[in-house]
Structures are given as structure tokens and as C-alpha cells.
Amino acid sequence: MSVGSIVLVLLVLAVIGYFLGRGRSLSAAKRDHVKLHSLPGYYGQTVALFVAVPAFLLLIVWLFIQPVLIESRVNEMLPDSVIPEGGARSLVMADVRQIAGGLDAVLNRTGLTEEALDDGRLDVSNVRARLAEVGVALGSDVPTEVYEAAKTYRRSADTGDLLMAIAVIGTALGLGVWALMRISPKMRARNVSENFVLALLIGSSTIAILTTAGIVASLVFETVNFFKMYPASEFFFSTVWNPQFRGGSELGIWPLLWGTLYISLVALLVAVPIGLMIAIYLADYASQSLRSLAKPAIEILAGIPTIVYGLFALITVGPFLRDWIAQPLGLGNSSSSVLTAGLVMGVMIIPFVSSLSDDIINAVPQAMRDGSYAMGATQSETIKRVILPAALPGIVGAILLAASRAIGETMIVVLGAGAAARLDLNPFEAMTTVTVKIVSQLTGDTEFASPETLVAFALGLTLFVITLGLNVLALYVVRRYREQYE
Template sequence: MNIGILLLIVLGISGLGYYFGRQRALSLSAKSGRRLHSLPGYYGQAVALFAGVPALLLMIAWLFLQPLVLHSHVSGMIPDSVIPEGGARSLVMADVERVAGGLDALMESGGLDEAGLDRLRADFTNMRSRLADVGVAVGSEIPAEVLEAAKAFRNGHSTGQALMAALVIALSLGLGGWFYFRITPEMRARNTSETFVLALLIGSSSVAVLTTVGIVASLMFETFNFFKLYPAQDFFFSTVWNPQFRGGSDLGILPLLWGTLYVSFVALFFAVPIGLMIAIYLSEYSGKVLRGFAKPAIEVLAGIPTIVYGLFALITVGPFIRDWIAQPAGLGSSSSSVLTAGLVMGIMLIPFVSSLSDDIINAVPQAMRDGSYGLGATQSETIRQVILPAALPGVVGAILLAASRAIGETMIVVLGAGAAAKLDLNPFEAMTTVTVKIVSQLTGDTEFASPETLVAFALGLTLFVFTLGLNVIALYIVRKYREQYE
């Protein structure tokens, strides 16, 4: 059964549970002549929650666990003789999944049935042709073991989906019906409903924590596998980045880290002063009409897709810097450069700094301004010596958010700064960043167990630790200066 249809069925059962639960509470109250402990809606809400939430949680857990179990089971069916020399089992499993998807498409289109599949099992050429008809590309030969594994994968997936649908619907009807028949006028339905909602909110709030733990754990696990294949000292201290998927790679992070910091510094050097001046002007000097127009207009910059910024850097900013600055000064001849990416990224970051800083400055109590004016300070002196120091923690947070956004940017760097990994001080030279290389190392049909692929996780974990260090430093600065105004 389609996941969307199953979801609609569960939501429909929950909606009916709400209606019938509410009606049952009103009916029992009228028959017995006793007042309900809670409002009628709480009885319906409790039935709806019991009918919907556990069933949806089961569906989510099933969708997460079924691929893992099925993949492990089918992978064990593939003999070592089928795995190409120097290849990986994961690549064969990728072929199995593609063939299984093609079989599904052929079954759905009516072009193949179970008997036809048995007839085609030994006819590799015909099978490749039938799969190509539904857009599935496979190798020059489909071994019989791979075809059997694909059939088992398809059957296991279909069986799992059907079993999941049956269990989810049964759980929804069972729990909803169980609570429906427990309804009495004396039941504390409000307490039950609010306790259920509280547990749901706690579970939802834990998603962020669990997601962070999962991200860090996955990065650490794959990074550990990488360092078993590649020396850690060469990764952290080598100044050469030259991945070769046939062996003999140099995977030093220093050129990538330097490019990341260089581009981010240029972007922040451009965005932070302009963003702060915009925030100060809009909050302290501009009128309501201008502020009402200018602030939304500036915030539009934050909604522009980064690929558009990248094209702007590639087509407009890069050639302008090359033709009017770099080449006349003899500093470079490429339109892709650190300065190009940094300036365009700085334009993108202006709303992050200006909008947040504007809100923070407006949140400074008016009493602090009035006190400064009462002591004879001018407006500019009040801004410099009272408002900005009081708003410093929030401004630092806005700058930190912009820095995190700059460090994690990819598309602008790809199109504006190029893909050259090198250590250079010239801002008119092409360089690259950690995020760009993470994408490039995980792109393509490459062996996942190789150092050239696993290095992406080591790069990601290093970037995570680096940004975490920035957060700690910023938090220390914020707390140190905040004490002066509390």
C-alpha cells in the first residue's frame, strides 16, 4: 500500500475517533444524567490521539528499520564469487536494488509476471532489454545470483509494506477502539489528553537532541573507518589535496581549511559592517515609512537561492573583478577567485546580520536611551556607549549565525571561487572549501569503503568541531561582556 494512502487512512481513523469519542461522551452524559468531568472535545481528542500517534510512530519506525533488515538479509544471499575483484558488496547491492526497482516497474506496467520472470531468469540479454525499457541501466551481465537477490529484495519489500499497512491500521483501530469503549462521564479525559500531548511535546523536543547525537555518531563512525585506512597525521598536517581513486591519494585538509576560512573572512569583512550600519540606521535614525519599506526589501536577499548568487558571481562579479582589478594590477587572470565568492557571499549574509541586529537593538529598553540623553549624551554617543554594548550578546549571535552560514556555503564557492585546493594569500586566485570537496568526494559511483570517499566524513567532522569551537568562544565573549550590564 502506498505510504500516502496509509497516512490518509490513519488520519481518517483519528478524525472519526474524535467525532465518535465526543458523541459517546455526550450520549453517556445524557443517559446517566451525570456531568462530564471534562469538556466533550477532550474525550474525542484522547480517542484521536490514541488512534493516530502510536500508529504513526510504528509506521515511521517500520520505514526506518525495514530497509536495514532487508538490505542485511539480501546482502547475505550474494556469494563472494559475484563481487568483482577490487569491488565492494555495496556496489553489487546497488545493482540488486536497481534491478528490483526495474522488476517492480515491469510488474506494475503489466509487462512481466512471475511466470515471465522465471522464463527470463536465464536470458540475460532479454532481461537487460526489458529493464532498459523502464529506464534501469545495468551492467553487461546480470548474474543469476544477482537476479535471485533482486527478486528476493522485491518480494521482501512488498511483503514488508503489506505487513506494515496491516499492523498500522490494526494498531490504530485497536487503540482507538480500546479508549473509545473506556469513555465514561467520570473519566478525566482532559488529564489523559494533556498528559499524552505533554509526552508528545517532550518526544518532539528530543528530536533535535537525538538528531545531533545521530549526526555526530555517524560522522565519528565513518571517520574512524577512514583513519584506519589513511594516516591521521597526513590528513591534518599535509598541505596537498590530490585524491586519486586508483590509489596514491594525498588528502591533506589544510588547503581546504584555509580556503574555507579565507572565503568566510572576506564575506564577513564585507557583510558585518554593512549589516550593522543598516541595523543602526533603521532602528535609530530612519522613519517608520522608510523602515517599513527598506527592511523587507533587504530581507528579500535572504530568500534568493544560493545557486542564483553563484550564477551572479560567475557571470557578473567574477569577470568584473578580473577585467577591472586583477588583470590591470597583474594579480590574476581568472574570474573565479576568493574575492568573487567572498563578495557575493557577503551580499547574501547582509540580511542575516542586519535583520537580527535590528531586532536586538530595538529590544534594548527605552529607559537606557532616556537615561543617556538625560546625562547630556548625543544620539551618536548613546548608540556607541549605551545601545551597542547592551545589544552586544545578540549582535555577536547574529554575526556567529552569519559565520556559520558562510562556512557551510557550497554553491557560491563552486561557481565563484573554483575548485582549486591550495594555500595562497592572493585573493584573486581560485580556491575551494571543505564543503565543496565533501560534495565532490561523495558524488559519482565510487566505492564507499575507499579512503577517497570516507574522507568526506572526516572533513565533515572536522568542520563540525571547528564551528563548535567558534560557538564556545562566542559564548565566552558574550558572557564576559554581558556581566558589565547586568
């Protein structure tokens, strides 16, 4: 039974449990001629929660543990002789998983039964051709040991899925019957239901924290492995980025960091002034009819796919800057440049600044505006001396969001700025960013066992630390300014 089927069964059982619990509470109250402690719906919710929540938790835990146990068992079956020279065991395990997944498709396509895997009708001599028929292409002949490991992997996975279905549905039924039998008119069903919901809310609120902790932990773990293979001093102080997967790599971060900050700075120089002026105009000058049309039109910019912006930079903006500015001034001959990517990225993040700043400016109390006008201030003076200082924390937050969006952008940089890692002040030269190189280092059939692949995690952790530092600095500045203003 698939995971989707199990989830559907749990939902159906929860709905049935709700109506059974509600009906049992009403019948018990009528039989004993007493008043229910809680509304009938709470009794139904209690049964439904006992049916669904523990079973869902068991399902999630099982889905995490089962693959680890199966791969650990199958990995022990693979002798060192099937590991290619210079290769990694995890690559062979990837083949095992691919073959195991293809065997189901082969059996369904050919109409063969499970016995075909053991009686020789589907053995290692013909499995490669059979897998090719269902779209599973293998680069070389399949060793007997790998094929046997794949069959074991498949059988273990099928057995695990069956046991998972039995355990999860059994847990749902067992706890549902237990909750149903506990229903009585004096039962505090509302308290039970609300405690369940409270625990659910607490669990949901911790997801972001746990996710962040998991991301940071994975980055730190892989970064430590990288620095065991490559000197940290060369990574942080070298000005050359030249990865060579066959050895002799130079993995200095400064060219990538410079390109990231340079392109992001150009984007912010475009987006922040324009976005703030748009927000001020829409909030204090534009009529309601114009605002209702202009704001959604501007926010459409945020919904355009970044690949479209990249193509616009590559086909239109880049050639224009090259032909009309860079070449006449002798500053460059390439259509891919920092200025190309920065201008297009700045247009893309304008809505992040304008929309959020507009909402923040509108949230400033009208009484502050009226007080300023009563003191004889003009509208422009009120905006400059009252509204913008009051809205500064929110505006800084909008700028930080735009900056984070610019720092993390990839497609516009690939198509608009190129992939050259260099230190240069010329905005008409091609450069690249940290995010682009993270993608390029992890693209293809690579294994996380060399400095050239593990460097992606070091780059990611460095970018995370820089972004965190910018946020802390901005928070400090906002608090200082707020204290002075108050």
C-alpha cells in the same frame, strides 16, 4: 498499500475516533444523568490520540527495521562470484534494489502477472531489455544470482509492506476500540489528552538533540574508519591536497581549511559593517515608511538562490576584478578568486546580520534611550555607549549565524573561487573550501571503502569541531562583556 495510503487511513480513523468518542461521552452523560469530568472534545481527543499515535510510532519503527532485515537476508543470497573484482558487495546490492524496483514497472507496463517471474516469460535473458524500456539502465548483463536476489527482495518488500499495513491499521483499530470502551463520565479525559500532548512536546523537543547526536555519531564512526586507512598526522599537518582514487593520495586539510577561513573572512568583512550600519539606521534613524520598504527589500537578498549568486560572481564580479584590479596590478589573471567569492558571499549574508541586529536593537528598552538622553547624550553617543553594548549578545549571535552560513556555502565558491586547493595570501588567486571538496569527493558512483571517499567525513567532523569552538568562544566573550556591562 503504500505508506501514504496508510497515513491517510490513520488520519481518517483518528477523525472518526474523535467524533465517536465525543458522541459516546455525551450519550453516557445523558444516560446516567451525570456531569462529565472534562469537556466532550477531550474525550474525542483521547480516542483520536490512541488511534493515531501508537500506530504512527509502529509505522516509523517498521520503516526503519524492514529494509535492514530484507537487505540482510538478500545479501546472504549473493555468492562471491557475482562481486566484481575490486568492487564492493554494496554496489551489487544497489543493482538488486534497482532491478527489484524496475520489476514492478515492467509488470505494469507489459500487463504480465506475478507468475511471469517464475514461468520464464520474464527471466534473466530478457529482463535487461525490459528494464531499459521503463528507464532502468544497467551497465552490464544481469547474473542469474543477482536477478533471483532481486525477485526475492521484491517479494520480501511486498510481503513486509502488507504485514506493515495490517499491523499498523490493526493497532489503530484495536487501541481505538479499547479507548472508546473506556469512556465514561468519570473518566479524566482532559488529563489523558494533556499527558499525550506533553509527551508529544517532549518528543518533539528531543528531535534536535537526537538529530545532532546522530550526525556527530555518523561523522565520528566514518572518520575513525578513515584514520584506520590514512595516517591522522598527514591529514592534520600536510599542506598538500591531491586525492588520487587509484592510490598515492595526499589528503592534507590545511589548503582547504585556509581557503574556507579566508573566503569567510572576506565575506564577513563585507557583511558585518554594512549589516550593522543598516540595522542602526533602520532602528534609530529611518522613518517608519522607509523602514517598512527597506527592510523587506534587504531581506530579499537572503531569498535569492545561491546558484544565482554564483553565476553573478562568475560572469560579472570575477571578470571586473580581473580586468580592472588584478591584471593591471599584476596580481593574477583568473576571474575565479577568493575576493570574487568573498564579495558576493558577503552581499548574500548581509540580511543575516542586518535583520537580526535590527530586531535586537529594537528590543533594547526605550527607557535606556530616554535615560541616556536625559543625561545629555546625543543620539550617536546613545547608540555607541548604551544601545550597542546592550544589544551585543544578539549582535554576536547574528554575526555567528552569518559566519556559519559563509563557512557552509558551496555553490558560490565553486563558481566564484574555483576548485584549487592551495595556501596563498593573494586574494586574486583561485582557492577552494572544505565544503566544496566534501561534495567533489562524494560525487559519482563511489563506495565508502577508500580513504578518498571517507576523507569527506573527516573534513565534515573537523569543520563541525571548528564551528563548535567558535560558538563556545563567542559565548564566553559575550558573557564576560555582559558581566562588565551589568
